Structures are given as C-alpha cells and as structure tokens.
Amino acid sequence: xxxLRRYYWGILGLVLASYGLSLFHAYVGExxxxxxxxxxxxxxxxxxxxxxxxxxxxxxxxxxWAMIPLAHWVVGWPRILLAARLVTLGATLGTALIxxxxxxxxxxxxxxxxxxxxLYLVTAxxxxxxxxxxxxxxxxxFFMVLSAFLLWNAVQRRSLLCLFLxxxxxxxxxxxxxxxxxxxYGGIWLVLxxxxxxxxxxxxxxxxxxxxxxxxxxxxxxxxxGHQDTQQVTGQLADVSDKLLSADALGTWLLKLGEFPxxxxxxxxxxxxxxxxxxxxxxxxxxxWPFPVKSLTAMAxxxxxxxxxxPHSAPRYVLPEYGLVVLVATYYLTxxxxxxxxxxxxxxxxxxxLALLGLGISAVGYPxxxxxxxGDDYARMAxxxxxxxxxxxxxxxxxxxxxxxxxxxxxxxxxxxxxIVSPPSCLTDGLVIAYTSHDLPGDGxxxxxxxxxxxxxICRGKVCAAPFFHSGRP
Numbered sequence: 001x002x003x004l005r006r007y008y009w010g011i012l013g014l015v016l017a018s019y020g021l022s023l024f025h026a027y028v029g030e031x032x033x034x035x036x037x038x039x040x041x042x043x044x045x046x047x048x049x050x051x052x053x054x055x056x057x058x059x060x061x062x063x064x065w066a067m068i069p070l071a072h073w074v075v076g077w078p079r080i081l082l083a084a085r086l087v088t089l090g091a092t093l094g095t096a097l098i099x100x101x102x103x104x105x106x107x108x109x110x111x112x113x114x115x116x117x118x119l120y121l122v123t124a125x126x127x128x129x130x131x132x133x134x135x136x137x138x139x140x141x142f143f144m145v146l147s148a149f150l151l152w153n154a155v156q157r158r159s160l161l162c163l164f165l166x167x168x169x170x171x172x173x174x175x176x177x178x179x180x181x182x183x184x185y186g187g188i189w190l191v192l193x194x195x196x197x198x199x200x201x202x203x204x205x206x207x208x209x210x211x212x213x214x215x216x217x218x219x220x221x222x223x224x225x226g227h228q229d230t231q232q233v234t235g236q237l238a239d240v241s242d243k244l245l246s247a248d249a250l251g252t253w254l255l256k257l258g259e260f261p262x263x264x265x266x267x268x269x270x271x272x273x274x275x276x277x278x279x280x281x282x283x284x285x286x287x288x289w290p291f292p293v294k295s296l297t298a299m300a301x302x303x304x305x306x307x308x309x310x311p312h313s314a315p316r317y318v319l320p321e322y323g324l325v326v327l328v329a330t331y332y333l334t335x336x337x338x339x340x341x342x343x344x345x346x347x348x349x350x351x352x353x354l355a356l357l358g359l360g361i362s363a364v365g366y367p368x369x370x371x372x373x374x375g376d377d378y379a380r381m382a383x384x385x386x387x388x389x390x391x392x393x394x395x396x397x398x399x400x401x402x403x404x405x406x407x408x409x410x411x412x413x414x415x416x417x418x419x420i421v422s423p424p425s426c427l428t429d430g431l432v433i434a435y436t437s438h439d440l441p442g443d444g445x446x447x448x449x450x451x452x453x454x455x456x457x458i459c460r461g462k463v464c465a466a467p468f469f470h471s472g473r474p
Contacts, residue, residue, distance in 0.1 A: 004347060008114055011355050015121050018358035019092070022132040023085045025366050026375035030401050031134040032408035035080045038064045038071060039411050040419045048225050053396060053407075054421030057228075062175035063087065063136040077415040080408070084134035091142040092131040096120040098142075099323045102149045103330045105156075106292050116330040122351055123322055125267030125315060127358040136177045137316040143173035144181055144320040148188045148299070155198040160210050167214025174218065182218075184320055187303040191295055253311055260308055267315050268322055270350035271329035274340060278332030281339055293331050300324035377450040378402065382409040384448055385457065389431040392463050395423035396433040397440060402453040403433055429461030444469035 004011070033052065040051035041064055049057045050064060063084075070083035096117040104113035120126065131138060150166035153159065166185070173181035192198045201207060265272045279297065282289055289297070300321045307313040332339060333347055340347055370376045385394060385406060396407050411419045423432050423440060434456045437445040442458035446469045459469050 004115065004118070004351060005111055007352075008118065011351060012118060012121075014355040014359055015118070015127065018127065018355070018362045019089055019121075019132055021359070021362035022366070023082055023089065025362075026370045027081060027378055027401075027405035027408065028133060028375065029135075030404060031081065031084065032401070032404035034063060034067070034134055034136065035084050035408045036404060036411060036419070037061075038068050038084070039077065039080060039408075039415065042068055042072065043415075043419055049228070053399075053419075059136075060175045060177065062172060063139050063177070066139065078412050080412050081134060085132055088134055088138045089132050091139040092121070092126060095138070095142045095145050095323060098145050098149050099326055099330075102152070103327055105153070106327070107331065107334060110334040112330050112334045115333055116326055118351065119271050119326045119329060119333075120323060122354045122358070123267070123271060123326065124269045124354065126319075126322065127354060128361060130267075130316060130319060135316065137319050140173055140177040140181070141319040141322070143169050143176060144184050145323045147173065147181075147185055148320075148324075151185070151188055151192065155192050155195075155201055158201050160206055163207060163210045164214050167211070168217065171214075171217045171221075175221070180317075183306070184303050188299050191298045191302060194298075195295070256311070256313075257308065260313065261304075263315055264304075264318060268325055270347070270354065271322075271326045273345065273350075274329040274332055274347070275325050277339055277345060278328070278336055281336075290331065290335075293328055296324050296327050300328075372451065374402070374450060374452045377453075378405040379409055381448055381450055381455060382406045382413070385431065385433065385455075386410060386413075388446075388457065388459075388466055388468060389463060390466075392461070393430045394420050394433070395427070395430055396420050397422060398433045398435050398455065400435070400453075402450065403435075403455060406433065406455065427460050429463060430459075431463050432458040432460075434458050444471050446470060 037050040037052050041047055044051055046056060050059045050061050066087045067083045070086055071077050071080045075082050099120050100113040100117035103116035147166045147169035150162050150169055154162035154166060170181050170185040193202050304318055304321050307317050396403060407420045432440055434440060437456050437458060440458050442460050444459045444464035446457045448455040448457055
C-alpha cells in the first residue's frame with residue numbers, strides 16, 4: 001500500500017486521462033437514445049416526460065435534465081454526446097468521492113478514502129466501459145450509492161436530516177431511471193435494521209414521520225405526471241416484471257445462473273479479487289468478519305440476489321453494488337496487507353496495470369475499433385442520408401443502435417430544424433430510415449452500407465429521382 005500512497009496522484013492522473021479520452025469516441029451502443037430524447041425535449045419544451053422520435057413518455061427524465069443545460073449553454077447542441085458523457089463521468093467521479101468519504105468514515109487514519117475512490121475508478125467494467133458511456137446507469141448508481149451512504153450516516157449519527165436526505169437521493173435515483181431504486185434502498189435499510197444498535201432509530205416514531213415525508217415527493221410526482229405519462233408507471237412495471245418473471249428455457253436459465261456472477265466478478269476486478277481473498281482467508285482461519293465488512297457484504301448480496309435469479313438481467317443493473325464490494329476490498333487492503341504480497345495479488349500491479357490498459361484502450365483501442373469495425377462510419381452514413389434527402393424531410397422507423405446514431409447525428413447537426421420523427425401516414429415526399437424495405441410502402445428503396453452494419457432507406461415522391469434508389473420493392 002505504500003506504493004499506492006507514494007504514486008497516488010500519478011496513477012489518478014493516468015486514470016483521469018483515460019476517462020477524458022473516452023469522452024470523444026463516436027456513438028457506442030444505444031447512447032443516441034438519450035441524446036435524441038434531450039434534443040426533442042428542448043425543441044418541444046416538454047420536460048416532465050422524455051420525448052423520442054415524436055413519441056412522448058416512457059422514462060423518468062432526470063438524466064436528460066442534467067445534459068440539456070450542458071448542451072445548450074456549455075458545449076453546444078452539435079456536441080450533445082459530449083454533454084451526455086460529461087454527466088456520466090461526473091456521476092462516476094461523484095460515486096468515487098462518496099465511496100472515499102464512506103471509507104474514511106469507516107476506517108479513519110489508514111488512507112482508506114484514497115484507496116476506495118481509486119479502486120472504484122479502476123474497476124474494470126467502470127474504467128473500460130460503464131464509467132463514461134452515455135447511459136443513465138452511472139447517474140442512477142450515483143444517487144443510489146449516495147442514498148446508501150446517507151442512510152448509513154443517519155444511523156451512525158442518529159440524524160433525522162440524513163435520513164430525509166437519503167430518501168431524497170433515492171427519489172432522484174428513481175427520476176433517473178426506474179423504481180427498482182427503492183428496492184435497493186429497502187435492501188440497505190433491512191440490513192441496517194437487522195443490527196440491534198440501529199433498530200431503535202430506524203423503527204422510531206420520528207423516523208416513521210421522516211419516511212412519510214421522504215416518500216411524499218414520489219407521490220407528488222406520480223400524482224402530477226403519472227396520469228399524463230402512464231408509461232412512466234405502467235411501462236416501468238411491465239419492464240421490471242418481464243425481466244424478473246418471464247420464463248426462459250431451463251437450460252438457458254441455469255446457464256445464466258452460472259455465467260452472471262462470473263461476469264460480475266470479472267467486471268469488478270480487481271476489487272472482487274481482494275474482497276474474496278480477504279473474506280475467504282478470515283473464514284478459513286475462523287476469524288469473524290469485521291462488523292462493517294459483514295454489513296457491506298450483506299447489503300451487496302441482498303441487492304444482487306434478485307438480478308442473479310431473474311431470467312433476464314445485465315451487469316449494468318448491479319452497478320450500485322460495485323461500490324459496496326469496493327469498500328470491502330478497501331478494508332482488506334488497508335488492514336490486512338499481508339494477504340496480498342503474492343505476485344498475482346499485489347495491488348500496485350493491478351492498479352497500475354489497469355490504469356495503463358485503460359489509457360491504451362481509450363487512446364488506441366477504441367479509435368481503431370470504431371475506425372475499422374463500426375462507429376466512425378455513422379457520421380458518413382448520416383451525411384449520405386442528408387445528401388439523398390436533399391430539401392425533403394427525413395423520418396425513421398429504425399430503433400437499432402445504428403439507426404438511432406445516424407438520427408442523432410443529423411438532429412444535432414441541424415438543431416435549428418425539427419427533429420427526425422416517425423413518418424406520418426400522409427407522407428408524399430420524403431426519406432424514411434427503416435430496418436427492411438417492407439417496413440413502409442414506398443416508391444423506391446436502397447441499402448446504405450456501413451463497415452459492419454447497414455440501413456435501409458425508403459423513398460416517396462421526388463426523393464426517389466436520385467439514381468441511388470431502386471424503383472418499387474425488391
């Protein structure tokens with residue numbers, strides 16, 4: 001640990017450089033889904049619901065609220081993707097700071113704060129992908145980790161104010177993505193309730209009043225928005241139930257039971273390695289796990305279990321649990337350093353290695369991948385679509401990652417024009433981005449080739465005069 005303390009700022013600089021370079025990659029996955037929403041929300045001045053391709057509603061809008069001011073007043077709408085990733089990166093750094101404060105409060109005087117913050121930032125899944133990607137999950141996780149820290153702090157200080165703030169933080173988490181945030185909060189609360197020293201406070205009459213007051217914003221939100229945007233309630237409930245209850249073949253589900261925890265452990269490297277080493281070592285020696293470690297482990301496992309046994313889940317759904325594992329690893333690194341003197345477990349090798357690897361991937365790996373496989377060609381495809389459409393409107397029926405990315409690029413380049421939406425039934429002259437040539441009756445069609453993906457374009461009316469289009473159906 002002396003090595004990490006000595007070179008802490010240099011390692012942190014490498015890590016931050018890696019994140020900084022990642023901000024400027026081309027669109028990845030379905031990032032465009034969020035930037036399209038923000039652009040249409042601002043154009044139509046609708047802010048209580050998201051707007052996408054002309055449709056209103058479906059998700060809570062806090063992630064969009066965060067990126068809209070950055071896009072409008074700081075970086076400009078043509079760089080909306082940068083604004084979205086800045087919000088993500090801010091959430092990632094914020095989560096690291098919360099974990100640093102939590103670790104310092106748990107174990108003062110041993111440098112635990114710096115270790116916890118750095119460990120979160122070099123966590124493989126966070127560093128290479130999740131920590132900068134323009135999805136709602138990092139901001140969702142930030143508020144969840146903040147709520148857990150505030151709830152823990154409320155118990156330690158017997159603070160009704162911290163308890164109330166923890167409920168506001170979990171409401172913000174819901175406003176970012178989905179109501180499962182409250183299930184996470186409930187898991188943390190149950191573990192703390194199981195501790196005799198915490199029970200009297202959490203079950204007190206004053207705390208009950210705070211719970212009611214803290215849940216009031218959720219009730220007001222659903223009361224004012226829910227009847228106008230029913231998808232924020234019914235759509236979320238349907239999505240959660242589908243993932244938790246929809247049946248798969250038994251073999252597929254059993255395979256997922258084995259694969260999912262392994263993928264999480266791999267994504268959590270190196271913290272998962274050190275946390276498991278410490279927990280197993282103390283168990284084998286008959287040494288009871290320290291009280292904070294036992295509580296943090298219980299919180300992580302209790303909140304992980306539903307995603308593990310559910311037929312459908314993804315690593316990004318358990319991002320809030322990453323911080324809890326980081327805290328367990330931090331304890332063992334700062335209190336049991338002798339456990340990690342063997343070659344494969346040495347902290348400096350993992351941390352420095354991941355920092356350098358992250359910098360290499362951000363500076364060389366991703367740019368090469370996007371240049372040779374997919375990503376960079378989205379801008380070229382967007383220019384081709386614009387050239388083919390000419391003065392006529394562009395519409396879309398393509399919700400794939402490539403279709404959304406092309407639409408987002410066109411919208412951001414011409415933010416003074418109305419955003420691309422689904423085609424109207426009375427379309428006479430225009431170009432439609434589609435999945436297949438059969439998605440919409442048209443006067444002509446063409447296939448636009450990318451590096452590894454393609455778009456089908458359907459034309460109607462005067463747009464079809466371009467020789468690029470085939471007449472009629474294929």
